[in-house]
Amino acid sequence: MASSSASVAEQARVPPALPLPTPPVEKFKIALCQITVTPDKERNIAHARNKIQKAAAKGAKLVLLPEIWNSPYSNDCFPVYAEDIDAGGDASPSTAMLSQLSRNLNITIVGGSIPERSGDQLFNTCCVFGTDGNLKAKHRKIHLFDIDIPGKITFTESKTLTAGETPTIVDTEVGRIGIGICYDIQFQELAMIYAARGAHLLCYPGAFNMTTGPLHWELLQRARAVDNQLYVATCSPARDAGAGYVAWGHSTLVGPFGEVLATTEHEEAIILVEIDYSLLQLRRTSLPLLKQGRGDLYQLVDVKRLNSQ
Ligand SMILES: O=C(O)CCC(=O)C(=O)O
Numbered sequence: 001m002a003s004s005s006a007s008v009a010e011q012a013r014v015p016p017a018l019p020l021p022t023p024p025v026e027k028f029k030i031a032l033c034q035i036t037v038t039p040d041k042e043r044n045i046a047h048a049r050n051k052i053q054k055a056a057a058k059g060a061k062l063v064l065l066p067e068i069w070n071s072p073y074s075n076d077c078f079p080v081y082a083e084d085i086d087a088g089g090d091a092s093p094s095t096a097m098l099s100q101l102s103r104n105l106n107i108t109i110v111g112g113s114i115p116e117r118s119g120d121q122l123f124n125t126c127c128v129f130g131t132d133g134n135l136k137a138k139h140r141k142i143h144l145f146d147i148d149i150p151g152k153i154t155f156t157e158s159k160t161l162t163a164g165e166t167p168t169i170v171d172t173e174v175g176r177i178g179i180g181i182c183y184d185i186q187f188q189e190l191a192m193i194y195a196a197r198g199a200h201l202l203c204y205p206g207a208f209n210m211t212t213g214p215l216h217w218e219l220l221q222r223a224r225a226v227d228n229q230l231y232v233a234t235c236s237p238a239r240d241a242g243a244g245y246v247a248w249g250h251s252t253l254v255g256p257f258g259e260v261l262a263t264t265e266h267e268e269a270i271i272l273v274e275i276d277y278s279l280l281q282l283r284r285t286s287l288p289l290l291k292q293g294r295g296d297l298y299q300l301v302d303v304k305r306l307n308s309q
Helices: 042-056 078-080 094-103 183-184 187-194 210-229 278-287 303-309
Strands: 025-034 060-064 108-112 114-118 121-129 137-140 146-149 153-156 167-170 176-181 203-206 231-235 253-254 260-263 268-274
Touching: 025 042, 025 231, 025 253, 042 060, 042 094, 042 203, 042 268, 060 231, 078 114, 094 121, 121 167, 121 176, 121 183, 137 167, 137 253, 167 203, 176 187, 183 203, 187 210, 203 210, 210 231, 210 253, 210 260, 253 268
Parallel strands: 025 060, 060 108, 176 203, 203 231
Antiparallel strands: 025 268, 108 121, 114 121, 121 137, 146 153, 167 176, 231 253, 253 260
């Protein structure tokens, strides 16, 4: 194939991985709060509050919640349960609770996701709160869950939701975290961009189903972790077999060697597990994948960064 002259995009490609930034802490405990979700929003908020408090009392410095934890997961419910996060206060009781707890308990919260209303659009949105209670980042699910596996599962998030437009990486008191929501985990380039931007940990609130859950959920987490040599944390709602959408559960933490460090079945659980960032450098030294990439033959293009240059 004839080669063409380099385009602007080709000239400005990013290297596969930036040097790992020194994290603010080496070791800390993360809690994955796999909680039940009901049609009662007030109960869901009170329940999440209770579980976050329990996790913090056990020593968690970072708490991760599930995808869509304040509402049933359905296109009928998203518009009804949606909150105006930017307006805050009474317009977003779910994120007001997360903000208050992160400040009072001195923890970082990656607040799963909730349906967000912004003008006449709805998003599936994850909010990250720092220990001062401030909203540090807001990730709107980039890849909407539109799938059709005949006889098994059909879901079309795009019937009600709009896709986010921005990858989200955030510096917190517990390291640099890349955020994805559920279906976002299927797209390896997003994780690669986060690794290239120096993420220590990827957090994916998710609610896989009874078809793709058993086959793909753990596989994808381990793949994202081992390819990018970083930690991957996921958090699902607990399973409600009577719900319209039945979640797989199995919230998990995977280490930078692709090893499952902690996981659970489908019932409610708080998984409390230590993250040790010193392993990141150790693994990258022993198995120097990120240095050995053939950037002369193939590279990842960070389109967002290119467009902002
Ligand atoms: O990728 C999958 O198989 C499941 C994704 C999903 O359930 C979601 O994005 O809500």
